[in-house]
Amino acid sequence: MADELAAALRLAEAMVFAAAAPVLPRQLAQMLPEGVEVEAVIAALRDRYAGRGVELVEVAEGVQFRTAPDLAPMLRRVVQVPRRLPRAAMETLAIIAYHQPVTRAEIEEIRGAALSQATLDALLEAALIAPRGRRETPGRPTLWGTTPGFLEQFGLKDLRELPRREDLLVEPPAPQD
């Protein structure tokens, strides 16, 4: 019986740990062997983590591991999460890098999607792109290119260090997929 509880405890611990959301007692019950009481397993798990750096807490009718609240200030001091560029901005940046100097209309043509001013602004604000004059065609559209800041961000000595287009594309991009 003690062995069975220990095994159930291991399984519950792993399940709560790996789950993306709080685990409901009913979900645990489905996993655990017949005859093992879910409440007893949860209680044992809570005891095991009591006072430790990580605790079992009850949220949204389920259970979840959370770091102990008193440690949060110390963790906060160190952890630094760099900002992520949205998908559209990354794609636009990549297209500018490979096709520069390039107009907004050309970027939209390559991506097959409209380019919002917000996306362009985000890249400008991050100093990753800059205007590179205008194309001498009707409307004289602005040409865009990458900046030295772009090279720095991606650890490149110069633009020639970008992977070759031919090495990236074995076949021309297929319409499907």
Next chain:
Amino acid sequence: MADELAAALRLAEAMVFAAAAPVLPRQLAQMLPEGVEVEAVIAALRDRYAGRGVELVEVAEGVQFRTAPDLAPMLRRVVQVPRRLPRAAMETLAIIAYHQPVTRAEIEEIRGAALSQATLDALLEAALIAPRGRRETPGRPTLWGTTPGFLEQFGLKDLRELPRREDLLVEPPAPQD
């Protein structure tokens, strides 16, 4: 002194638990009070979790909590599992791991077959490989290498954990851990 180690252990436990990626010893050292040895804390933490549902493993030059391998069959019923890489992608990955930095032409030469777009895409998408500059030969082909994500994915501490080339065929590969 014992109190200090216990406090350091709590803090390290919380930090490694909270992080989405393996935590490097140097990151832990920044957090812990002066005079506490990181290696001792890591060892104590590993001991504490030995045999439990969640274990401390060394991957990608850092430490991370992961569920115990023997629980996989049960957990797979509840946690979503991504598709495995196809054979061609695994072979290409192995070639890149052993021959890095390596060009696409060299990969194709070793495999005796063309590298398909789907394979290249799958490896890039899974963030297992990354460009590593260009080779200074005519055409300046892109060089490819593995990423820290590769180490994480395959539970390797570093590239030196790969079996030596000469040992690969000596005995049938046996699962470690």
Next chain:
Amino acid sequence: MAEATEALLLRLEGFEGPLDLLLDLARAQKLDLAAISILALVEQYLAVIDSARAIRLELAADWLVMAAWLAWLKSRLLLPAGSEAAEEAEIAAEVLAARLLDLERMRAAALWLGTRPLLGQVVFARGAPEEFAENEHARLAADLPALMRAYLAGLRRGAATRSYRPPPLTLWSVKDALGRLAALLGSLPDWSSLDQFLPDRLGAPLQRRAALASTLLAGLELARDGRLRLRQEAAFGPILLRQERVHGG
């Protein structure tokens, strides 16, 4: 042997290229790749290719290139030892054996990787990591692999949307060719090749072939109207044209 070859043929499409097949044949021969007989291997490969041809299985060029090279190797390996040609063949055979060994090792490495406690398959990391970032947005989390993935994703999306409307045709039309041919014809006194009447800036081979076809059609049109003469000395030879001399007859 014949049966084995047939069985192989059925699976030929399952092989990832000539080297893959050679490795499979070598494995069947001996467990130890260092001790395989390259000559036997060559004969087996050539037998497979011959049978494939016999049933008119379409083979990609690299299979035939390998077959040609192996046939050369075989002829040299059969020469009496000691000659320069035989030595050359021995070295080539060693290189081939080394390539097979390397590929076999990489296969083993791929298998070994597959036995690792794979993250997301065998072991799982924390499902709900916690972030303690004080919104310190000093740095950007963007690296080269992410940039490459974004580029491929962007191109693919573009290709997907474009497939719904056919791209505008930028091919050299017969009308274009008629205009150019008529304008240039007077400036050339004698027989000139059709190529010389193509537009200057042609990118892809497709564009070049299209321009050639349009120019030929335009030439036939003008010949019908009696404005020029066309001549071709031999089948697939260069097509020559000249302005019709209206006064002389």
